[in-house]
Amino acid sequence: MPNSDNQKPIILIVDDVPKNIQVLGTLLAKFDCELAIAMNGQQALDTVEKVKPDLILLDVMMPILDGHETCRILKSNEKTKDIPVIFLSAKTETEDIVKGFELGAVDYVTKPFIGSELLARVKTHLTLKTTQNLLGQEVTSKNKFFSIISHDLRGAFGIIMNFVQIIQENEQFLSKEEIDELLNDIGNTSKNTLDLLENLLRWARSQTGSIKFEPENHNLLEILCDVVRKQEHIAQAKSIALEYEIDAPLHVYGDKNMIFVILRNIIANAIKFTHAEGKILISGEDLGDSVKIMVTDNGTGIKPEVIEKLFSIHTKVSTHGTEQEQGNGLGLVLCHEFVKRNKGKIGIDSVYGEGTTVWFTLPKPQQ
Structure with a gap:
């Protein structure tokens, strides 16, 4: 579940109690991951500026900048808004839990937490984050690909239209050999464009599963x-x-x-x-x-x-x-x-x- 190729996922622990950090660090040692530590919300924001984590475990009640405000700032920043946040809090009132989700948290774990439950939730959200990253990369790559293909198609049709225009406007001045050469170029460009379209359609159908496999x-x-x-x-x-x-x-x-x-x-x-x-x-x-x-x-x-x-x-x-x-x-x-x-x-x-x-x-x- 790396945050990029061949890297371990980074989990940021934000808590003002050293004992809590120690317990979380011991639990998360079972994952093949890197840990980052912050003792309050401001330190967390400073850390995220330097190292973008794949998941943040965020305590709610902290000095200087509490968890709720920290989460609000993270979610309002385009660079950090997609980092999943799990709140860790001793507050068990429904309104506190709801507020956490309204601020954009993906989960809310109450203290004292059960180790196995916390690990399961961490694993789930790391997996979801990895899947989200992969899907985002796929969409970006395919958008780029289709942009290039559309450029190729526009270029091909532009060439065909230019050749046709040359013949139309200069027919009386062109020899038969010159016209034949232009028509041959039009034919070759048209064939290459048709091949591109056929391959593009086949590939698109293969991606949607609409091509029968027999x-x-x-x-x-x-x-x-x-x-x-x-x-x-x-x-x-x-x-x-x-x-x-x-x-x-x-x-x-x-x-x-x-x-x-x-x-x-x-x-x-x-x-x-x-x-x-x-x-x-x-x-x-x-x-x-x-x-x-x-x-x-x-x-x-x-x-x-x-x-x-x-x-x-x-x-x-x-x-x-x-x-x-x-x-x-x-x-x-x-x-x-x-x-x-x-x-x-x-x-x-x-x-x-x-x-x-x-x-x-x-x-x-x-x-």
């Missing part, structure tokens, strides 16, 4: 042949040899549509980042309880620091292909989602400037 036994070669047939003309346009080398029949257990999308995206990426006259080889290997599929190209390769970002929705990587084809980075994110859904693994082996192998595994048919 795993069955399949002959991998049949799916691969279908994918290659649909990608071959794109490879031929760049004079890239698209070959597959699967000698023995390889049977897998998974969702056919998802496997098709995985292969299509990986092969399309390989074509995009392979130079003209290059070669792409698709091969398969029987691993015993699973099958490994590899798509190897002799293209541009990928820098090591980029590889770890390619499967994450949190960090979008957008690059252009060898002939300035647009890349939006969403295809491999979708592949990762679908491979994981089919209980497989996916990875990338690459040497920058020499080529890349993108591989994934699928389980073999169930007996």
Whole structure:
């Protein structure tokens, strides 16, 4: 339950009685956490300025600044308002407890407290805080991702509209070759934009669980042949040899549509980042309880620091292909989602400037 990556959670104990602090410290030693101490409300506020805790155990009756006022100040500050506060107080009147909750506390424990009960509540609120942090990070990351995607879409449509405007306004001055070139650019931009939209829609549906998952036994070669047939003309346009080398029949257990999308995206990426006259080889290997599929190209390769970002929705990587084809980075994110859904693994082996192998595994048919 860390407050950030690879850190222990920090619990701030605020109490003006040293004995109470000692007892709480002994109890909380059962957690793998860091403890911070304050003897009054003002010290607590000063401490929070330096170290942002994941949870505050706050006594109510203290000198200088009592617990209620301390909580009010914490909750009115944008930087500290989300820190959960548990009041610890000898006051048991209903109005005192209600006031604590009205001030924004997540819990109220009366003294003398039962150790096991306090620990259970601390554990619960630390877990809730961690979950809240993770959800917040996910929302922030996805908002950022969609912002970048919308920028890509606006840019693509802007390019298409500019090309159309050039043709409309200068048709009488343009040669047939120039018009054909502009139309070809419009076609390529439109196709890349459509690919982006299709991947975006598939990814969004995968997040909401609206994509049906229907795993069955399949002959991998049949799916691969279908994918290659649909990608071959794109490879031929760049004079890239698209070959597959699967000698023995390889049977897998998974969702056919998802496997098709995985292969299509990986092969399309390989074509995009392979130079003209290059070669792409698709091969398969029987691993015993699973099958490994590899798509190897002799293209541009990928820098090591980029590889770890390619499967994450949190960090979008957008690059252009060898002939300035647009890349939006969403295809491999979708592949990762679908491979994981089919209980497989996916990875990338690459040497920058020499080529890349993108591989994934699928389980073999169930007996």
